[in-house]
Every structure is written in structure tokens, then in C-alpha cells.
Amino acid sequence: MLTIPVVTMVLLVLNLEYAAAQVGDGKVSVSLQKRVESDLDKGAWVLLNSKEEWKAAETAIIICDMWDRHWCIEATNRVAEMAPRLDAVVKIARDKGMLIVHAPSSTMKFYENHPGRKLAQKHKDKNVAKKISEVFLESESAAKWPFEISNGGCTPSPGDARENEEVWTRQISTIGISEGDSISDSGIEIGSLFVRKGIKNVILTGVHTNMCVIGRSFGLRNMKRLGMNVVLMRDMTDTMYDPASEPRVSHFTGNSLMSEYIEKYVCPTMVSSDLTLKKQFRFGDDKRPVVAFIMAEGEYRADQRLPEFAHELLLKKNVNCEFAVGEPVMEGAHNIENLQILEDADLAVVFARRRALEPEKMAALKQYVESGKPVLGIRTASHAFDPKGIAPGETSLAGWPEFDKEVLGGNYQGHHGHVGQGTVVVPVPGMEKSMLLKGVNPKGFTSPNWLYKNRPLRSENAQVLLLGTISGQPAEPVFWVNKNKYGKAVYTSLGHWGDWEIESFKNIMFNSVDYLLNRLDQE
Numbered sequence: 001m002l003t004i005p006v007v008t009m010v011l012l013v014l015n016l017e018y019a020a021a022q023v024g025d026g027k028v029s030v031s032l033q034k035r036v037e038s039d040l041d042k043g044a045w046v047l048l049n050s051k052e053e054w055k056a057a058e059t060a061i062i063i064c065d066m067w068d069r070h071w072c073i074e075a076t077n078r079v080a081e082m083a084p085r086l087d088a089v090v091k092i093a094r095d096k097g098m099l100i101v102h103a104p105s106s107t108m109k110f111y112e113n114h115p116g117r118k119l120a121q122k123h124k125d126k127n128v129a130k131k132i133s134e135v136f137l138e139s140e141s142a143a144k145w146p147f148e149i150s151n152g153g154c155t156p157s158p159g160d161a162r163e164n165e166e167v168w169t170r171q172i173s174t175i176g177i178s179e180g181d182s183i184s185d186s187g188i189e190i191g192s193l194f195v196r197k198g199i200k201n202v203i204l205t206g207v208h209t210n211m212c213v214i215g216r217s218f219g220l221r222n223m224k225r226l227g228m229n230v231v232l233m234r235d236m237t238d239t240m241y242d243p244a245s246e247p248r249v250s251h252f253t254g255n256s257l258m259s260e261y262i263e264k265y266v267c268p269t270m271v272s273s274d275l276t277l278k279k280q281f282r283f284g285d286d287k288r289p290v291v292a293f294i295m296a297e298g299e300y301r302a303d304q305r306l307p308e309f310a311h312e313l314l315l316k317k318n319v320n321c322e323f324a325v326g327e328p329v330m331e332g333a334h335n336i337e338n339l340q341i342l343e344d345a346d347l348a349v350v351f352a353r354r355r356a357l358e359p360e361k362m363a364a365l366k367q368y369v370e371s372g373k374p375v376l377g378i379r380t381a382s383h384a385f386d387p388k389g390i391a392p393g394e395t396s397l398a399g400w401p402e403f404d405k406e407v408l409g410g411n412y413q414g415h416h417g418h419v420g421q422g423t424v425v426v427p428v429p430g431m432e433k434s435m436l437l438k439g440v441n442p443k444g445f446t447s448p449n450w451l452y453k454n455r456p457l458r459s460e461n462a463q464v465l466l467l468g469t470i471s472g473q474p475a476e477p478v479f480w481v482n483k484n485k486y487g488k489a490v491y492t493s494l495g496h497w498g499d500w501e502i503e504s505f506k507n508i509m510f511n512s513v514d515y516l517l518n519r520l521d522q523e
Helices: 007-015 073-095 115-120 124-131 187-197 207-215 220-225 250-267 302-317 337-346 359-370 379-383 404-406 496-500 503-516
Strands: 027-039 047-054 058-065 099-103 201-207 229-238 290-296 320-326 349-351 375-378 423-429 445-447 460-471 478-482 488-492
Touching: 007 375, 047 302, 047 320, 058 073, 058 115, 058 124, 058 187, 073 099, 073 201, 073 229, 099 187, 099 375, 115 187, 124 375, 201 220, 207 220, 207 229, 220 229, 229 250, 250 320, 290 302, 290 337, 290 359, 302 320, 302 349, 302 496, 302 503, 320 337, 337 359, 349 379, 349 496, 349 503, 375 379, 375 404, 375 503, 379 404, 379 488, 404 488, 445 488, 445 503, 496 503
Parallel strands: 058 099, 058 201, 201 229, 290 320, 290 349, 349 375, 375 488
Antiparallel strands: 027 047, 423 445, 423 460, 460 478, 478 488
16 A cells, blocks of 8 residues: 655646546546435435446537627626636637537527538438427426526626516627537437437526526437436536525536536536636635535435535535535445646545545645645545545555544544444533534434544644443544644544434534635634
8 A cells, every 4th residue: 555755846737637537549537426326315415426427429519609698797797707717618629629619699690601501410310300409307307497587697786787687689690600619509400410420418608507508409318318428517607697586606616506506406516627727717706705515425415415515515614615526335435537627726525435536646645734724524424535545456546544643633443333222422611602513502412323433632723612422331532623733623533323413413513614615713
């Protein structure tokens, strides 16, 4: 087992490239995020990640309604901000051999003599025409739309035209159109072109996700109806959402909520990092702190409970939640996708178990910690990167067994046996009024967890706030703050799926996020 030394400049460069997933000529590897209904809890959803390798010649990118002007000035400005990055994505995709489809609706007159327009008009497949529809997918039949739409989804501005007035004339010129590209706003034309060219994978980009991207004749729903492996590139899109409308969150949280909806009811999402080798795009006005959830364990339903917690953070705390996901199996899986989210994260939440990583990925994690940014560790985070001999003989993988000691300040030594009565959790005497225990029952609560052994903690700078006890055993620390040599960390050995139903536990989780983001004065 290889253990990473101090991060070198070479590894720092690799850190910018590891998410990159280019796989030789004519192929690309993509990391797809989706949400599926839980087999364990009715009405619950599990967040999953899968890595797929596609043939570029069988893949197309559709650029939806990136007009030169929108009736809403805010939407126009965001299109202009996103367009240069989208153009860079398109250039890379085109060079790899992907088909590029420019779909600025209602502007086909402008392109009537363009070769790309004629390419799209060559053939109309009758079978494609039969499948195009304007109705919702069956999978959306019981879905609740994530927000209300008022003022056409636009915050009123002096520069606006009349609502829904067609002021656009063409696609924004920042996005180049090259030989071999297609131009169409017709699902029948685009679908027929895909059949003719053998396209199987379709990436939707552009605006707006809750309107045109999902609903156009060439949008997500209809590409799915056509049997395409369709994906939304979630950082290369925007929504029409006015923060004055329910649920009254920021515009950019509206974007996040819409991506959640897509992942549940329509199709997976991806980010541009898979093509550009760079961190994903964010709008300049999106000032929300980024919380990076690193989850890779299968015993405590982290893949369900952390996304649920993240959803509440979106609505209540105005943060941006991103996920790096590993297989939820307990042994033998050592890949965690999307760790590039650490590059601009303000907080890392770790709920993983015994994972070894490729050296460049472990370097990215170490770089994050060594930069002084905070960590929130949950339950198995104490042995998150201690593979303990279960790595499949791959010496190329890297572990970090001392993550518990160096970052969290803990001393994990296993756990007591499962006990039917659970673990009684109480505040440390004198700590009841700590801001980190705001909303926690001063008399304590009972957790369904089996108690972890952590005595004595290995950090002189750790402050224990909660103790856990079971019959016949000494009390163990179960929630503490540690000031390590790099920065701040909070750890709890709680985190059983049943804990998330306990108000006191949920409150320490919310308080921990606030504290680590410097939104809570603990003193």
C-alpha cells in the first residue's frame, strides 16, 4: 500500500486533470450522477454515480436556445457569461469527433442558407416523428416541480422586453459554428439526423433547464423517448427562476433544485470537467459556499441521508452542495468520482469507509486539508482512508490511515457490540450552552448507533461536546471539535440512518456546517 508524502507541485498539476476522463482517441469517459428510488425506505431517493465510456462518433451535444438576446436582461447576461466556457466545451467535443447541434429556436430563417441547416433538413424519419411529444414523461407523473414560476421566471429589470417577447435573432456569436455542425430547432430533424449518424449518447446544454432544455421537441424528455442515452450537463445550463417565488431561495439554488429534479425523474447529469479537464463552471454571482460531500460507504445509507441533508442545506442555508461518490459496497471498491469538487470547496463533508485512492486523487484530498479548509467527518470518516489491507493488491493506490489522528483528532479502535437499547448521548457537563449544541435536548437523546471506541482522543486541541454510553461500558466521546495543524474539523461517531430522524442530531449537523463555514460563533 502506497502512502502519499507531502503533496508536490507535480501532483497539484495532476489534481487539475484527474477528473478528466479522456480515454484515448475517439473516446471519452463521463461521470454520470443520478437519483433512484430507495429499496429500503419508501419515498426516499439514493444518489448514485456511474462511470461510462462513450464512443465520440456516437455522441452529440445539443446547444439549446443560447440566443443573442433574451427578453429578460438577467437571462441575457448569464447566457453571455456562460457562452465562452460552453464554446470551449464544444471545441473539445468537436475535436474528439462528437456531433454538435446548434438549436437556437425560432431563428432558423437566419441560418436558412447555412450548410449546417441543410444538413439537418436532409431526411425526416417517420418513426422519430411518431415519438416526439409535448407531454411529461411517465416517470414525472407523481413529481412535484421544485419551484414556482412568476414573471416568466425573471426578476423584473429596466432592461427587460415584454414578457416572452421573441427579441432573439440568432445564437450568440460567442459560440462558434464549424463545418460538420448541424443547425435545427426541430426534434424530428435532430432525431432523424441522430438515427442516420448512429448517435446513441446525447448531452443537452444551454437554457433554460426548467423550460426549453427539458421540454423542447429536441429536449431531454424527447431524447429519452427516442431511446437516447441522454444527459444534462448541469454546469452548462441555467433556469428561469425568480427568487421572489416559492421556495424563495437564490436563483442559483433554483438551478441546483432543478438538477435534482432532472436526476430523479428524467435523466442523469454530468459536468463539463469530463471534457475540459478543468473545474466546473460557476456563475460569478453565485456566491454560495460550496459544500463538497464525499460519500463512499454502504452500511449507514450515506447515499440517501447525505443528499437529503444537502437538500435541506440548499433550502435553509443557501449553500451549493456537490457530491464525490464511491460505490456503496463495503470492500473492494476504491474509486471515488468527482473529487475535483474539492478545488473550490469551502467545506468537505466525509462519510466514507476504508477507501484507497489513485495517488492524484489522494493528493487532491491532502491539498484541500493542507490548505486549511475545514472538514466535517461523520461516523466511518474515522477510517475513511484506512483500507486496512483490503485493497486488491494494487500498490498504485494510496491510503491515508492517519486521517483520523491528523485531521479529526480521533482514536478509532473499533466499536462495542450491537445493543438493542442503543447509545445514550448527553452533553459534556459545562458544554450545554455551546452554540454547536443549539437545539440539542439538554437531557440528551438515544441514538440507534452501536458505540465507537475513541478514548483517549489523540489531539490536545480537541473539545468534546457529547458523550455516548451503553450499559456496562465507560462513556466515549461521540461529538467533538478539533483544531488540527491545518484548520478546523468537527467529527461525530454518530450517523446511523436512524439518527437523521432525531431533531437533536440534525441540529448538531446544521450547527457544524454553520460553524465550519464561520457562520456560527462557538465561543
